[in-house]
Amino acid sequence: MKKTILIIGSGFAGLRSAKTLSRRLKRFGFSDRYRILLVDKHAYHTYTPTLYEAATTSEEIADNMGLKDIVTFPVIESLKGSGVEFFRERIEKIDLKEKQVYTDAKMIIHYDFLVLALGAEVNYYDIAGLRENSLSLKEFSDALRIRYEIISAITDEKIHDYKIVIGGAGPTGIELALEMKLWLSNLPCLRRSGCAVTVTLIQSSERVLPGFSKRVGKRVLKIIQKKNIHLLTSHAITSVDKEKVYLDDGESVDYDVLIWTGGVKPNSLMSNLPEVNSYMQIYDNTAYGVGDGIRFLDESKKPAPKMARAAIEQGMVAALNIFEAIKVNEGYSLKEKFKAYKPWRYPYIIPVGGKRAYAVFGPIMISGVFGWLVKGLVELEYIISILPVYKAIRVWLKGFWIFMRNNKIKV
Ligand SMILES: Cc1cc2nc3c(=O)[nH]c(=O)nc-3n(C[C@H](O)[C@H](O)[C@H](O)COP(=O)(O)OP(=O)(O)OC[C@H]3O[C@@H](n4cnc5c(N)ncnc54)[C@H](O)[C@@H]3O)c2cc1C
Structure with missing residues (x-):
């Protein structure tokens, strides 16, 4: 056997x-x-770096199946010819x-x-009411839920002052807040007179992107300010109810949709x-x-x-x-030569809305449209590593086309 x-x-x-x-x-x-x-x-593999884009794509640009095709990949397709068996x-x-x-x-x-x-x-850190009242962005279904909740609320003509609160200004919170701000500016709600959307980002530490380069943090902070995102740093969330987020200084913030990206x-x-x-x-x-x-x-x-x-x-x-x-x-060798894992300063990319990103490779930082192009190439390289080349290119081009059209008027 x-x-x-x-x-x-x-x-x-x-x-x-x-x-x-x-x-x-x-x-x-x-x-x-x-x-x-x-x-x-799940029967699919999720490419998490594009979840924030899926959460902020208009329904007329891509339906749920269209998004699923470009953010998740069937595991069996990736295993074709490998002999690996897959069980869901x-x-x-x-x-x-x-x-x-x-x-x-x-x-x-x-x-x-x-x-x-x-x-x-x-990780909800046992914050009272947080799990029950917030959305998260961890899986593909989370991205669909965020987009659904925002579109349903924003098309509600009774609401005029719409409030989105994002807890956690790490990479996920930042990319989501900045992309959302651009996306919302294109939605019908904002074309109604007297209608406004506020995006608030709450972070417990002193600065955004804790654990990442200070230089990138400063650049991102400027963009957040320029885009009129309401940023509250050095504010920890202590509890949440159906309407408000309560902070450690006794203040509270109203919300219509609360998204928690504060930790795993x-x-x-x-x-x-x-x-x-x-x-x-x-x-x-x-x-x-x-x-x-x-x-x-x-x-x-x-x-x-x-x-x-x-x-x-x-x-x-x-x-x-x-x-x-x-x-x-199998008697092929006498003693194992185990390989040790050594973490290093991995490169990373912080998308900052539309066709802009910071791609950081050690001391080198590529910003703006070039950073965004690097992001696209990194995605292509990864998809090629898990799918047959022709399929990978097709999926990548489809994603590129959908996300380009979604933020066509954002740049
Ligand atoms: C929104 C978002 C954006 C991100 N962006 C980036 C980025 O740009 N760059 C980057 O480097 N990292 C990024 N990350 C982090 C990256 O996704 C993780 O580091 C990576 O997924 C970790 O890989 P993993 O294999 O450990 O876990 P995962 O990729 O999460 O895989 C875990 C698998 O286990 C399965 N599973 C879980 N529980 C069970 C169970 N009980 N039974 C059976 N199966 C189970 C899940 O379905 C899943 O397929 C992002 C993460 C998120 C959430």
Whole structure:
């Protein structure tokens, strides 16, 4: 019987693990002895960097299916020809000692090697009323919900002074607030006389984009001010009810739609697991943890960044290390040469509305339309890495066309 390599989560980290392992197994002729099983609660892989654009695309430009085609990609399409099997299941429990996981359909899956790539979930920090009254932007369905809520409210002729509040001025809050401001200026509501939309961004720390370069933070701050986004820094949200957000200085802010982008935490299935070591191992050399769901500290005790590129690298490291263990099991080598994961200063891109972005590569910053072009190329490169080239180019062009038309009059 074939041994099972089980990978849970077909996000950035899990998909990369599956693809890397499948190539290795084929190259060394081990495919007849090992099967790779990829499991996810969704049948698709989500490209999160375009979620904010999906949330702010007019319905006449793209319907839900049109958006789904360009933001999410069917996992089986990405696995074509790889030999990796895919199951759509929600995992409920993991037993590392017994080497088995349980699905919500009461199925038990046994494994010989495991990669946990379950990602993160929204962190509400136990703020009273926040979970119940806010929208989040983590999954594709969240983007559709935001767009639906905003369009329904804004087309309501009874409302004249429309208030959107975004909690959290990290990259997601910033890109969403700036894109939304542009998008809303094109919506019918603002063509009615006496109608106004206020976008308020609330951040608990002193500055926007905490943890990112101060230089970028300052530039972004200027854009926020120029676009008339109401920014409240050094203000923590203490509680929320159906109409108001309450702040730590006793003030409150009214809202019609509240979106929370203030933080994530490891997926609850992974949060109680041990810290991963530098080989991405959680439990001897059979169970590995990768991506946003892990607890990992580098040599200087800094956590790994929660970024797609970091997740992809970790997914690859786990796959290579499982392969090292397989080589020993198969008598192909005497001792594993495990590869260590070392986080570095990953490049990042902060979109600032329409066709503008800051692309930061170490000390180099590319801004404006050029930054936005870099963003497009990074997207294309990633989609090509997971889909057949012709399909990737088609999807990318479709996305480019939709988002271009959506902000046609924004530049
Ligand atoms: C709005 C937004 C924008 C972002 N923009 C950027 C960006 O521009 N650049 C960047 O580098 N990073 C960005 N990120 C961060 C990036 O998305 C994450 O770092 C990355 O997704 C982490 O990859 P992962 O594989 O750990 O998790 P994910 O990609 O989240 O994958 C986890 C997978 O696990 C599955 N899963 C979860 N629970 C279960 C379960 N119980 N059973 C079965 N399957 C389950 C999920 O369906 C999902 O497919 C963004 C994130 C968000 C939310």
